[in-house]
Amino acid sequence: MTLQRLDIQNIRNITHESIQPSPFINIIFGDNASGKSSLLESIFILGRAHSFRTSKLKNVISHEKDFLIVSGSVVDADAQSLSLGVQVNSKAIDIRINQQQSYKRSDLAYALPIQLFYSKSYDLFESSSSFRREFLDWGVFNADKSFLLAWRKFKKILLQRNDLLKKKQIKYIKYWDKELIHYALIINQFRCQYLEIFIPFFIDTCQFFLSKSNISFHLNSGWDVSKALSECLDLNLENDLRFGFTRFGPHRCDFSILVNGYVSKDVLSRGQLKLLIICLKLAQIRMLKSTYSVSSTVLMDDFNTDLDLDNRNKLLSYLSSLSCQVFIVGNCLSEFGPLLDITSYGVFHVKRGHVFQTK
Ligand SMILES: Nc1ncnc2c1ncn2[C@@H]1O[C@H](COP(=O)(O)OP(=O)(O)OP(=O)(O)O)[C@@H](O)[C@H]1O
Ligand SMILES: [Mg+2]
Numbered sequence: 539m540t541l542q543r544l545d546i547q548n549i550r551n552i553t554h555e556s557i558q559p560s561p562f563i564n565i566i567f568g569d570n571a572s573g574k575s576s577l578l579e580s581i582f583i584l585g586r587a588h589s590f591r592t593s594k595l596k597n598v599i600s601h602e603k604d605f606l607i608v609s610g611s612v613v614d615a616d617a618q619s620l621s622l623g624v625q626v627n628s629k630a631i632d633i634r635i636n637q638q639q640s641y642k643r644s645d646l647a648y649a650l651p652i653q654l655f656y657s658k659s660y661d662l663f664e665s666s667s668s669f670r671r672e673f674l675d676w677g678v679f680n681a682d683k684s685f686l687l688a689w690r691k692f693k694k695i696l697l698q699r700n701d702l703l704k705k706k707q708i709k710y711i712k713y714w715d716k717e718l719i720h721y722a723l724i725i726n727q728f729r730c731q732y733l734e735i736f737i738p739f740f741i742d743t744c745q746f747f748l749s750k751s752n753i754s755f756h757l758n759s760g761w762d763v764s765k766a767l768s769e770c771l772d773l774n775l776e777n778d779l780r781f782g783f784t785r786f787g788p789h790r791c792d793f794s795i796l797v798n799g800y801v802s803k804d805v806l807s808r809g810q811l812k813l814l815i816i817c818l819k820l821a822q823i824r825m826l827k828s829t830y831s832v833s834s835t836v837l838m839d840d841f842n843t844d845l846d847l848d849n850r851n852k853l854l855s856y857l858s859s860l861s862c863q864v865f866i867v868g869n870c871l872s873e874f875g876p877l878l879d880i881t882s883y884g885v886f887h888v889k890r891g892h893v894f895q896t897k
Contacts, residue, residue, distance in 0.1 A: 544556065573891045689725060756795070841873065871885065
């Protein structure tokens, strides 16, 4: 999907701006506090009806205003166009697709699949496993729409099981376990099938950015898969009752990356670790595009931090080769180098909440 037009109203220091981005690279630059991240945040809200900077969307509304609106039109590979809109006030979030209400966040996410790179993305291996699951499942979600259905069913049953654990109603737990296991295995299978295709893309991307061939990806499914999940749940029932929640299953899935057999975060420099996480995301974007024809919209804040000039150039030419729409933020245009490898790009200068297209 490509964002052809973006209209922003009352998002942080942006009062009312409209842009027509390039379908490929869009460079956004400006001084500190000019509104660059707010511009990225607007696009993120359009694709997720969430912010990546605050858990409360109403905090994004410009001070002294009582609503925000972000809207835009997107086109897919077959030139079919959709109009998307998100309106937020202190009480409600209204999501519209082609002017119709009652859409869910997941509908927006399919219409505008966003891959975000920002400061917290680079803490992937320092953060809790939920961040790594979110990364993995974003790919699986875009690769196969049935994943979301299975995940929703699983989550519902899991909540029920946890409730029964808290109430110590053991006899009903056995009944729910059958269904829980059914969906748990489906979810695990989706993830494994996805990784079978993803891992070669990831290794290849690592070779380009890190010149390391001895990198390996390890999935932890959330339980010991050499044994049946039913056995694992039975064995751990007593402890689950004590903790009041289910401690094994696909909701506890995680992954790690080893470099020369060592855990990546223990052996890589800060810049290398950032590149490794960039490789994970770029591989996901490339794989989704080439295997599933899903074209991601890439948002990259603070492009400059921790990367030397050579890596910045490599990253820009890689992003350009993806043929996806990219919005990339820096403080000044010179950070992006001579831009010789990039054929098609737009440049936006952000000044005190106003966006000026300069190319
Ligand atoms: N709800 C709000 N209403 C109005 N202004 C806000 C609101 N929230 C934040 N701001 C202001 O919006 C301005 C733009 O912030 P933003 O984070 O977009 O800047 P930036 O260009 O990304 O800066 P930096 O280069 O430092 O990352 C800041 O001055 C910030 O204080
Ligand atoms: Mg910023």
